[in-house]
Amino acid sequence: MSDDSLHNTEHERTTTETDKEDSSRAVAVKDLWLTYADGTEAVQGLSLAIERGEFFGFLGPNGAGKTTTIKILATLLEPTRGSVTVNGFDVAKERTAVRGSIGYMPQETSVDEELTARENLRFACGAYGVPRGDRDDRIAELLELIDLADVADTPAAQFSGGMKKRLDAATALVHDPQLVFLDEPTTGLDPKARNRLWDYFQRINDAGTTIFLTTQYLEEADALCDRLSVIRDGSIVADGSPKELKRRVGGETLKLEIESGSDVVDRACKISRQSDLFEADATVETTGETVRITTRRAREQGSKLLVKLQESDITVTGFDIEETTLDDVFLAIADESVAELEGGHA
Amino acid sequence: MSTPEAGTRSGNSLVSDTLVNFTRWNRKLLRNPTSFLLEIVVAVFSLLLFSAVFGEVGAFALQQAGYVGIDYITFLLPAVLMQATMGSSFNSGIGLVKDLDSGMFEKTVVTPMSATAVFSGKAVSELLRIVVQLVIILGLATVLGASIDLGISGALGIIAVCLLVGLLFMSIANIVGLLARDEEALNAASMLFMFPLLFLSPAFIPLSSDIELLATFNPVTYGVDAIRALIVGEDVMTVLTVTRFGGLLNTLVPAVGILLAMNFVFGSLAVWLLGRASSTEGQ
Numbered sequence: 275m276s277d278d279s280l281h282n283t284e285h286e287r288t289t290t291e292t293d294k295e296d297s298s299r300a301v302a303v304k305d306l307w308l309t310y311a312d313g314t315e316a317v318q319g320l321s322l323a324i325e326r327g328e329f330f331g332f333l334g335p336n337g338a339g340k341t342t343t344i345k346i347l348a349t350l351l352e353p354t355r356g357s358v359t360v361n362g363f364d365v366a367k368e369r370t371a372v373r374g375s376i377g378y379m380p381q382e383t384s385v386d387e388e389l390t391a392r393e394n395l396r397f398a399c400g401a402y403g404v405p406r407g408d409r410d411d412r413i414a415e416l417l418e419l420i421d422l423a424d425v426a427d428t429p430a431a432q433f434s435g436g437m438k439k440r441l442d443a444a445t446a447l448v449h450d451p452q453l454v455f456l457d458e459p460t461t462g463l464d465p466k467a468r469n470r471l472w473d474y475f476q477r478i479n480d481a482g483t484t485i486f487l488t489t490q491y492l493e494e495a496d497a498l499c500d501r502l503s504v505i506r507d508g509s510i511v512a513d514g515s516p517k518e519l520k521r522r523v524g525g526e527t528l529k530l531e532i533e534s535g536s537d538v539v540d541r542a543c544k545i546s547r548q549s550d551l552f553e554a555d556a557t558v559e560t561t562g563e564t565v566r567i568t569t570r571r572a573r574e575q576g577s578k579l580l581v582k583l584q585e586s587d588i589t590v591t592g593f594d595i596e597e598t599t600l601d602d603v604f605l606a607i608a609d610e611s612v613a614e615l616e617g618g619h620a
Numbered sequence: 621m622s623t624p625e626a627g628t629r630s631g632n633s634l635v636s637d638t639l640v641n642f643t644r645w646n647r648k649l650l651r652n653p654t655s656f657l658l659e660i661v662v663a664v665f666s667l668l669l670f671s672a673v674f675g676e677v678g679a680f681a682l683q684q685a686g687y688v689g690i691d692y693i694t695f696l697l698p699a700v701l702m703q704a705t706m707g708s709s710f711n712s713g714i715g716l717v718k719d720l721d722s723g724m725f726e727k728t729v730v731t732p733m734s735a736t737a738v739f740s741g742k743a744v745s746e747l748l749r750i751v752v753q754l755v756i757i758l759g760l761a762t763v764l765g766a767s768i769d770l771g772i773s774g775a776l777g778i779i780a781v782c783l784l785v786g787l788l789f790m791s792i793a794n795i796v797g798l799l800a801r802d803e804e805a806l807n808a809a810s811m812l813f814m815f816p817l818l819f820l821s822p823a824f825i826p827l828s829s830d831i832e833l834l835a836t837f838n839p840v841t842y843g844v845d846a847i848r849a850l851i852v853g854e855d856v857m858t859v860l861t862v863t864r865f866g867g868l869l870n871t872l873v874p875a876v877g878i879l880l881a882m883n884f885v886f887g888s889l890a891v892w893l894l895g896r897a898s899s900t901e902g903q
Binding site (some may be wrong): 348349350352370371373374376378380382383384385386387388389393397398400401402403429445 | 632636637639640643644647648651652722723724726727728729730731732733734899
């Protein structure tokens, strides 16, 4: 090797330091823009980094740009601007390599209804170049996993929606992809079918597969995801674990039912406000005989508050702690209290 | 489950990918052979019906046009072969529209298979479907009294010509399918293409001079003439006069040349539209 080429290699090494980091990531998106032919700016300056092995949730209201983003990552749409690598491959320049390393389960169920479950899987094995000798075992294993082994030779047209979804998911996984994109995989399923799919996704994630999930069901994201990003109007507005996001929105709500007249309720309210039990930005509201205190310290301080109220001869008839759900996070984001969320993050 | 890093892919090649798609479409045909069988029934039924209804008129017309020693049923054979081929070709578009509808199109695009393999696997399966239909129809037509002077080599030539016409209408069906994206529309379009084109050709009776100009631009004319030349072993070209090749080649060479040219034009358009659909399906 000549000195020149050595020199060049070293030069590249220093300039591509960040690229190297990205190449070890499952997904690395930097300043991604996508403008449709009709001028709609579906994605506006989006950046994302997903580590290998993560169970990543991508949330956002309808039309926020979730599906557009997932289609870019899955090589179905070309970005207008920005750099996108998936499993270390550039989605624009190394399409085939990206395609071979991912599984993609689109929003609409996509199975060939004229073919049986087994034939659908066999086609997928061929399409993803699974070695011939491994195909039968792989298909049997997947049929078992999705509970379709007993109807393996029935045409998919006769399957229920849930069965088709499970088959669809399995066809995206025949090649043990390093990364799977699941675009609203449980929409329209009954709770039982949904739980089964959840269990299945959890198992592949435990086995090391990175999962990129979009969903409208916040309990789904809460139950499955290690980390969430919330997208609105084509860019990320919040990012963190489900727990962090919930904490940022405002912790828990302490709910007290107070016996008898409104003056007692007012007094209870006053005590709750004046005591040093809760942080300064905790809020106290009353509706009828109920006092609601939104605080991050509901669990630690709840019983102390009860003692204080008892000392003032106020009888508490009901006591409950309501946790913040992702719905609250979602509503807060829809409510444009974004600055606050991002502030918390920084 | 093995670890994802292990990499269980053996890779894809053009041949293996084509085979994977070829197998898929063959399976689908075997699972649902109704239209395949109906197309054969319709062709044979047409042969019987037309020769019963038009038999005497046809024989008279043949005599007037100078065809000697040909039964009307033999004269009619190219018509039903073209009809079956065109009808069968439109299934190519219907398969495409169904795949676009069901999401299988997108799902196939997102695999590492090359688009060429995906579409050629499908096309080869559809051409095979046409060949099987033609063999059955030719067999039944022979039983019913049609005769092919050139025997087996003539029959092989006939099938080759039909495949050229089939490929052309497969391209047209895919173009219409991609533009309309609707199965009903495609079915209507197939009728719209099939009957006018058959009647604006020398398929049923010798070509009248009134429609000669239209027939010149009709691919079915060249299919019918080429097949008829292979059946009777003579130059029967209706719209063009070519003399430099001698005998039935005076029909065969220009007819095949024109069909190839039309295939090139419509095939390129279909491939371009399919390529565009594959890369922008997400929109």
